[in-house]
Amino acid sequence: MDNSQDSVISLTAAECWSRLNDHELGRLITRVGDLIEVFPVNYVVDRENLVFRTAEGSKLLELTINDEVVFEVDDYTDTDAWSVIVRGSARRLETDDEVQHADSLGLTPWIPTLKHNYVSIVAHTVTGRAFPRREEPPRDGVQPY
DSSP: OOOGGGSSEEEOHHHHHHHHHTOOEEEEEEEETTEEEEEEEEEEEETTEEEEEEOSSHHHHHHHHOOEEEEEEEEEOSSEEEEEEEEEEEEEOOSHHHHHHHHTTTOOOSSSSOOOEEEEEEEEEEEEEEEEOOOOOOSSSOOOO
């Protein structure tokens, strides 16, 4: 039996946001020149933005040089797996109103360090895919492309 047709399921935007809402840890991908970095960050969803906290350092510096980011969250069980990708722009929250609102989101660092800076990622595109986990198809014979 060929299950290749239903091996990858595209998620709707609403399904992507639901999965983002249900999780707290993702990967922030930044790029400055030829340097691409991946940072694990805990986050919260605020409307259709992602918010995380960070200390002064390379992550915050890189976001001021190039605000275009990719953010990825995924998970799996014994029966399925999924991945959601957010492409957007990141900016440090600076006004008192922005910071007060971010403080109300209940976002706390996972590691015991001071992280005074809130960063918001405004999503430009959100895409996701789900993958039912099944046995690998037979390796012999003609495979579809």
